[in-house]
Amino acid sequence: MSHKPSAEVVQYLEDKANEIRILSIECTNASKSGHPTSCMSAAEVLSVLFFNEMRYTNDYPRHPSSDRFILSKGHAAPGLYSAWCAAGLFDKDKLLTLRKIDSDLEGHPTPRLNFIDAATGSLGQGLSVSAGMAYIGKYIEHASYRTYCLIGDGESAEGSIWEALSFASHYKLDNLVAIFDINRLGQSEAAPLQHDMDTYRKRVEAFGFHTMVVDGHSVEELLKAFAEAKSVKNKPSAVICKTFKGHGGADVADKLDFHGKALGGLSEKIIAEIKGRIHGAPEQAKPALQDDAPALVEKPVAFKSPLTFEKGAMIATRMAYGDALVKLGHACDRVVVLDADTKNSTFALKFKNEFPDRFIECFIAEQNMVGVSLGCAARNRTIPFCSTFATFFTRAMDQIRMAAVSQSALNMAGSHCGVSIGEDGPSQMALEDIAAFRAIPNLVYFYPSDAVSACRAVELAANYKHMTFIRTSRPATAVIYDNDEVFEIGKAKIVKQTDSDKVLVIGAGITLDSALKAHASLQGKGKNIRVMDPFTIKPLDKAAVLRHAEECGGNVITVEDHYPEGGIGEAVASVLSSANFTTKHKMLAVREIPRSGPPAVLLELFGISANKVEEAVFEMLK
Numbered sequence: 001m002s003h004k005p006s007a008e009v010v011q012y013l014e015d016k017a018n019e020i021r022i023l024s025i026e027c028t029n030a031s032k033s034g035h036p037t038s039c040m041s042a043a044e045v046l047s048v049l050f051f052n053e054m055r056y057t058n059d060y061p062r063h064p065s066s067d068r069f070i071l072s073k074g075h076a077a078p079g080l081y082s083a084w085c086a087a088g089l090f091d092k093d094k095l096l097t098l099r100k101i102d103s104d105l106e107g108h109p110t111p112r113l114n115f116i117d118a119a120t121g122s123l124g125q126g127l128s129v130s131a132g133m134a135y136i137g138k139y140i141e142h143a144s145y146r147t148y149c150l151i152g153d154g155e156s157a158e159g160s161i162w163e164a165l166s167f168a169s170h171y172k173l174d175n176l177v178a179i180f181d182i183n184r185l186g187q188s189e190a191a192p193l194q195h196d197m198d199t200y201r202k203r204v205e206a207f208g209f210h211t212m213v214v215d216g217h218s219v220e221e222l223l224k225a226f227a228e229a230k231s232v233k234n235k236p237s238a239v240i241c242k243t244f245k246g247h248g249g250a251d252v253a254d255k256l257d258f259h260g261k262a263l264g265g266l267s268e269k270i271i272a273e274i275k276g277r278i279h280g281a282p283e284q285a286k287p288a289l290q291d292d293a294p295a296l297v298e299k300p301v302a303f304k305s306p307l308t309f310e311k312g313a314m315i316a317t318r319m320a321y322g323d324a325l326v327k328l329g330h331a332c333d334r335v336v337v338l339d340a341d342t343k344n345s346t347f348a349l350k351f352k353n354e355f356p357d358r359f360i361e362c363f364i365a366e367q368n369m370v371g372v373s374l375g376c377a378a379r380n381r382t383i384p385f386c387s388t389f390a391t392f393f394t395r396a397m398d399q400i401r402m403a404a405v406s407q408s409a410l411n412m413a414g415s416h417c418g419v420s421i422g423e424d425g426p427s428q429m430a431l432e433d434i435a436a437f438r439a440i441p442n443l444v445y446f447y448p449s450d451a452v453s454a455c456r457a458v459e460l461a462a463n464y465k466h467m468t469f470i471r472t473s474r475p476a477t478a479v480i481y482d483n484d485e486v487f488e489i490g491k492a493k494i495v496k497q498t499d500s501d502k503v504l505v506i507g508a509g510i511t512l513d514s515a516l517k518a519h520a521s522l523q524g525k526g527k528n529i530r531v532m533d534p535f536t537i538k539p540l541d542k543a544a545v546l547r548h549a550e551e552c553g554g555n556v557i558t559v560e561d562h563y564p565e566g567g568i569g570e571a572v573a574s575v576l577s578s579a580n581f582t583t584k585h586k587m588l589a590v591r592e593i594p595r596s597g598p599p600a601v602l603l604e605l606f607g608i609s610a611n612k613v614e615e616a617v618f619e620m621l622k
Contacts, residue, residue, distance in 0.1 A: 005219075005220065005223055008281055008282060008284065009052070009223075009284050010219050010220055010223075011279040011281035012051070012279075012281040012282065012283065012284045013044070013047045013048055013051055013052060013219040013223075013284075014044075014047070014219055014277070014279065014281075015278050015279055015280070015281050016047040016050070016051045016086055017043040017044045017046070017047035017219070018043070018248065018274045018275070018277055018278050019082075019086050019278075020039070020043045020046055020047060020079055020082045020083050020086055021039070021040050021043045021248045021274050022271050022274055022275070023078075023081075023082035023085055023086065023092070023095060024036045024039035024040065024043075024078045024079050024082045025040075025262075025263055025267050025270065025271060026092075026095075026096065026267075026271075027078050027081065027082065027095045027096055027098040027105075028078050028098065028262040028263070029262050029263065029264065029267055030096040030097075030098060031098045031099035031100065031262070032262050032264075033099060033107070033260070033261075033262055034077075034078050034098065034099065034107065034260070034262055035075040035076060035077075035078065035259065035260050036078060036246075036261075036262065036263055037245045037246035037252055037258045037259065037261075037263075038073065038075055038076045038079070038152070038183070038245065038259070039076045039078050039079030039082065040079075040245070040246050040247050040248050040249065040252075040253075041181055041183035041216070041243040041244060041245045041246070041247055042073075042076055042079055042150060042181045042183075042216075042243065043079065043247070043248070044216060044217050044218070044219055044222060044243075045150060045179055045181065045216060045222060045241060046079055046080065046082075046083040046150075047083070047219070048219060048222040048223060048226065049069065049083075049148055049226075050083045050084075050086070050087050051086075051087070051284070051286060052223065052284070052286065052287075053067075053148075053223075053226045053287070054066075054067040054069060054146075054148065054286075054287075055067050055145070055286075055287045055288065055289045055290060056289065057289055058087065058088055058089045061084075061089065061114050061115035062114060062115070062117065062379050063289065063291075064143075064293035064294075064296060064379060064381070065143060065144070065145055065289055065290060065291045065292055065293040066145060066289060067145050067146045067147070067148065068117060068130065068133045068134075068137075068145065068146070068147040068148065068378075069147075069148050069149075069150075070117065070118060070120065070126040070127075070129055070130045070133075070147070070148070070149045070150070071109055071120055071126065071150050072120055072123070072124070072125065072126020072127055072130075072149055072150060072151045072152070072155060073120075073123065073126075073150060073151060073152030073154075073155060073181060074108040074109055074119075074120030074121030074122075074123070074126070075107075075108060075121060075152075075260070076150070076152075076181075077105075077106070077107065077108050077109050077121070078098060080109060081095055081098065081105050082095065084115055089115065107121070108120060108121025109121070110405055110406070110407075111406055111407050117129070117133070117375075117378040117379065117406075118374055118375070118378060118402075118406045118408075119402055119405040119406040120402075122398055122401070122402050123152065123154070123155035123158060124155045124156075124157075124158025124159075124160040124161050125158075125160060125367075125371050125398070125399055125402055126149050126150075126151065127149050127151060127160075127161055127164035127165065127168070127178055127371075128160060128163065128164040128167070128367070128368045128370075128371025128372050128374075128375065128399070129149075129371050129372070129374050129375040129378070130147045130148070130149035130164075130176060130178070130375060131147075131164050131167050131168045131171075131173060131176060131368075131371075131372055131375060132371065132372035132373060132374060132375020132376045132377075132378070133147045133375040133376075133378055134146075134147040134168070134173040134175050134176035134236075134375075135171060135173060135360065135372065135375070135376070136336075136375070136376050136381050136382055137175055137293075138171075138173060138174075138175050139171075139357070140336065140357075140358065140381075140382060141293050141294055141381065142294075143292050143293040143294070144290050144292050145175070145290075145293060146175045146176070146177065146230075147175060147176050147177070148177045148179060149176070149177070149178050149179065150179045150181060151178060151179065151180050151181065152180075152181055152183075153180060153181065153182045153183060153184070153186075153191045153193070153200075154186040154187070154191050156180060156200075157191075157192065159367070160367040160368060160371065160399070162207065163365040163367060163368035164368050164371065164372075165178070165204065165207040165208075165209065166207055166208075166363075166365070166368075167362065167363075167365065167368055167372065168208075168209070168236045169207050169208025169209060169235070169236060170208070170363075172234040172235060172236075173236045174232055174233050174234055174235055174236060174237070176236040176237070177226070177229050177236070177237045177238070177239060178204075178209065178236065178237070178238045178239070179238075179239045179241060180200065180204070180238065180239070180240045180241060181216065181241055181243055182195065182197065182200060182216070182240060182241060182242050182243060183216075183243045183244055183245040183247075184243075184244065184245065184254065185245045185254070185255075185256060185259070186259070187259045187260065188256075188259075189256065190256075195242060197213045197240060197242055198213075200213070200240050201213050201240055204238045204240065208235065208236075209235065209236050209237060209238040210228075210229070210232045210235045210236070210237045210238070211237075211238045211240060212225045212228060212229075212237070212238070212239050212240065213240045213242070214239060214240070214241055214242070215241070215242055216241025216242055216243035217243060217244070217247055222239070222241070225239045226239070245258070245259075246258055248270070248273070248274050248277075249263070249266070249269075249270035249273060249274070250270075250273065251266050251269065251270060252266065252270065293381075296334075296380065296381065298380060300463055301328065301331050301332045301335075301383065301459070301462045301463055302331060302459065303324075303327040303328070303330075303331055303455075303459060304327070304330055304331050305327065305330075306483055306484070307451075307452055307455055307483035307484075308483065309451045309452055309479045309483055310479065311479050311480070311481075311482070312478055312479060313451075313478070313479045314476040314477065314478055314479075315450070315451040315476055315477070315479060316472070316473060316474060316475060316476045316477070317448050317449070317450065317451065317453075317454040317472040317473050317477070317509065318345070318346055318347050318415040318416075318472040318473060318474060319347050319451070319476075320448075320450075320451035320452075320454035320455055320472075321346065321347055321348075321387070321413055321415070321454055321455075321458060321470065321472050322346070322347025322348060322349065322350035322351065323347075323350060323451070323455060324454060324455040324457075324458035324459065325337055325348065325350060325351040325385060325458060326350050326351055326354045326355075327455070327459075328383075328385075328458060328459065328462055329351055329354060329355045329358065330354075332383065332462070333358075334381070334382045334383050335355075335358065335382070335383045335384075335385070335462065336358045336359070336360060336376055336382045336383070336384050336385075337351040337352070337355075337358065337359050337360070337384070337385050337386070337387070338359075338360040338361075338362050338369055338372060338373055338376070338384060338385070338386040338387070339352075339359075339360075339361060339362065339369075339386065339387050339388065340362050340363065340364055340365065340366050340369050340386075340387075340388040340392065341361065341362075341363050341364050342387065342388045342389055342392075342415070343359075343361070343387070345389070345415060345416065346387040346388065346389075346413060346415045346472070347415075348385075348387045348413075360372065360376075362386070366388055366392050366393060366395050366396045367395060367396045367398075367399050369386050369388070369396070370386065370393075370396040370399040370400055370403065370410070370412070371399050372386075373386040373403075373410040373412075374399070374402075374403045374406060374408050374410055376410070377408050377409050377410045378408075380409070383409070383411070383462050384410050384411065385411045385412075385413060385458070385461070385462075386410065386411070386412055386413070387412070387413040387414070387415065388414065388415075389414060389415055389416040389428060389430065390414025390415060390416060390417045390430030390433045390471055390472075391414070391416070391417075391427075391428060391429060391430035391431075391432075391433065392414075393412060393414050393430075393433065393436075393469075394430075394432060394433065394436060397436055400412070400437075400440060400467075401440065403467060404440050404441050404442060404443065404466075404467060407466070408466075408467055409464065409465055409466055409467065410467055411461045411462070411464075411467070411468045411469075411470070412467070412468065412469045412470070413458075413469070413470040413471075413472060414430060414433060414469065414470070414471055414472065415472045415473070415474065416428055416429070416430065416473075416474050417429070417430040417431075417433065417471050417472070417473060417474075417509065417561060417562075418430060418431060418473070418509070418510065418560075418561025418562060418590065419431075419561060419590055419594045419599070419602040419603065419606050419608075420473060420474060420475050420509075420510040420561050420599045420602065420603060421474045421475075421599070422474070422475075422596070422597065422598055422599040422602065423596045423597065423598070424596065425594075425595065425596040426593055426594050426595065426596075429594060430471075430562075431561075431562050431563045431590055431594070432562075432563060432566075433469075433471065433562070434447075434471070434537055434560070434562050434566060434567045434568065434571075435562075435563070435565055435566020435567060435570075436566070437469045437538070438537065438538050438566060438571065439566075440467065442466035442467065443466065443467045443468065443469060443538065444460075444461070444464055444466070444467075444468045444469075444489050444536055444538060444539070445468075445469050445471070445536060445537045445538040446460070446461065446468060446469065446470045446471065446535065446536055446537075447470075447471045447508040447509055447534065447535070447536070447537050447568075448470065448471075448472070448509070448535065449477065449480070449507075449508055449509055449512040449513070449533050449535075450477055450478065450479045450480045450481055451479050452479060452480075452481040452482070452483060452485055453481060453485075453487060453493075453533070453535060454470070454472060456485070456486075456487040457470050457487070457535075458470065460487065460488075460489055464489065471508075471509065472509075473509045473510050473561075474599075475510055475599055477509070477510065477512075477513045478513070480495060480516070481493075487535060489536055489539065490536055490539040490540070490541055491535065491536075491541050491544070492532050492533060492534045492535055492540075492541035492544040492545070493532070493533040493535060494530065494531070494532055494533075494544075494548065495512070495516065495531045495532070495533050496516065496519045496529070496530060496531040497530050497531075498528045498530075500528050501528045501529055501530035501551065501552045502527065502528060502529065502552060502553060502555060502617075502621055503529045503530070503552055503553075503555040503556070503557055503617050503620055503621065504529070504530045504532060504545075504548050504549050504551075504552040504555065504556045504557070505518065505519070505529050505530065505531050505532070505556075505557045505558075505559065505613060505617070506531075506532045506534060506545070506556065506557070506558045506559070506568065506572060507531070507532075507533070507558070507559045507560065507568075507613075508533060508534055508535075508537065508560065508568060509561060510561050510599075510603070511559040511560055511561055511588075511608050512531070512533050513610075514559055514603065514608060514609055514610045514612075514613050515529075515531045515559060515610075515613055516531060516610075517610035517613075518610040518611075518613035518614045518617065519531050521610065521614055522614055522617060527617060527618075527621070529552075529617055530548055530551070530552055532544065532545070532548060534568065537568055537571055538571070540571050540572070540575060542575045542578075545572055545575045545576070546575060546576075546578075546579055549576065549579065549581075549583060550579070550581050554579070554581050554582050554583040554584055555583075555584050555620050555621070556572065556576060556583060556584070556585045556586075557585075557586045557587075557588065557613065557616050557617065557620065558572050558585070558586075558587050558588065558589075559588040559589075559608050559612075559613055559616075560587075560588070560589050560590075560608065561590065561603075561608055562589060562590060563589060563590055563591070564587055564589035564590075564591060567589055569585075569587030569588075569589055570587075572585065573585055573587070584620060586616050586619070586620055588607050588608050588612055588613065588616060589607070589608065590606045590607070590608065591606070591607065592606070594606055
C-alpha cells in the first residue's frame, strides 16, 4: 500500500489502534492482571501491521504463505490478542477469558493458539526465531512472505537480541523487519537509554540494518517506514519507534508503577478518553495473501541406502552423526543443519559439503542458533538439526526451555561430552547436560554408543514430533551393532548376557565401552555381568531396567561420563525406587571438577574406567 495514505486510511488505522487499546484494557481488567500499558505503547504498530501491512487469512492463521509476526515482548500479549480479535479471528467474549484456567489466551503467547508460531515472554528471544523464519523464507522456500518482530526497549539489553541482529545482517535478510517499541519505561525503572533515539539508531545501524526512527504513535510515519522497508534489498530493516507506555490515557502515560497491572478504577475514564479520539472511519481493504510458499508433504523420513559400517571398526559417534545427516539430506530436502562454528568437530561439515544450500552457519552464538533453529522448525517447514559442543548448549538453556513451551520439533546434537575428550580440559567437557535436558518436557535424549546407533538416533530424531538431543562422543569406539539393527525410542539394548549374571551394568557412550571391557576381564575371572546400553536416557526403558535388575539379583551399577546429579545413575535410581524386590545400586560418575589429561587417564582418575567398573563389581559381590 502507498506510504502516502488517504485521510480515510489514516483515520481507520488510528481507530483500530484505539480499539486495540480499549480491548487491551478491558481484557486485563477481566483477568485482574496483565500488561495494558505495554500494549498501549504498541497499539499503532499493531494496527498498521494487522490492518494494512501484513498478508494473512483468519481462516488459516498459520498459512504457509502468510506473513509472520513474532511478539518478542511477550508480556504485551493482550495487545496481540486484541489485534486478532479486532481482525475478527475470535469474538470479544473469548478475549475476556484472558488468563483464565480454561483459556488458551495465556499471560504470554504460546502455540496452543493457532496464530502463534513461538512462545515468547522470556525476553530477548523473538528476533532469533524471526530470523530463522526469514532465512527459510528467503533461502529455502524462495517465498514472498515477510517476517515482523516487535521488540521491547527493555529486552534490547539482552545479548541474544544483538546476536540475532548480527545473524540477520550477515545473511542479508531483507524480508525481516525488526520493530523496536521504545516506550522508555521498564518494569521497575526507566530503560537505560530512555528516549535516546539517536543512540538506538546508531547501534542498530552498526549491526547492518537499514534503520528508520519514527514516531511510533504516528500511523503515517509507520506506513512510510514499512513501505520503505519493502524497497530495501540485501539488508534487513529496523523501525525504531519512539512511544510512550500507557499512551492514550493521560493518568498512566509515561508513568512508572503501572507495569503489569490492570487499570481497574482508572479504566472508565481512560476508555472514555480513548473513545473520544475514534473517528468512526469506514473499513479499509487489507493486502491479499500471495500463495507462493511450496507445498509441504509431511511423511516419515528414512535413509534411502543401508548403513555399511564394519563391525569392530573404531568410529566416533560424532563422525557417524555427520554421516547420518548426509543420508538424511538425501532422503528429505526439508532437512537443514545449523552449527556454531564447530562443524569440523561435530562433523556437521559433512552435511555442508554435500548440501551447502541447506547448511546455516550461526557462528559462536549458541543462544541465537537455538532460536534460529526454532524459527526454521516453525509451521513444520523444515526439519532442523543444530550442533555444537554439548557443554555450550548450556548457555542456551532458556532458549531450549522456551522451545519446549513452543512445542517445537527442533533437534540438537552435542559433541565432546565428558572427561573422555581429554586434554582440552573442563571448560570443554559437558558434564551437566544430561541433567539439564532430562528436565525439558517431551524431549528425547539419545545417547548412542556406536556408529550404527548414532545414525539410527538421527533417523529417529527426524521423525519425532517434539525436541530431541543427541549426545555424541569425541573418542572412537567399536561398532557393536549390525547395520540393520532396529532401534526404538525408549528401548534399551542388552549387549552382553548370560543366565548366571550377578550384576547389571548400565553404561552409555564411552562408558558402555568401559562396561564391555570390564565384562571381558571379569569373564576370565569367573564373574558374569550383564551389560545394558540404554540408547535413550529420556525416556529410559524402565521395564528393561527392572526386569534385568531383578534377573541379576537386584545388583545394579551405573557408569557415566557426567556428574552424578541428574545423570544416568539418578535416572536409573528413580526407576529402582519402584522395584518390588531388594536392590543394591552403585553409581560411578565424575564426582569433582576434572582437569586436562589423556582420555584413558582421566577415565581412570575420575572413576569411570573399565578397571573401576570391575572394582565396583567385586565390591558389590563381597
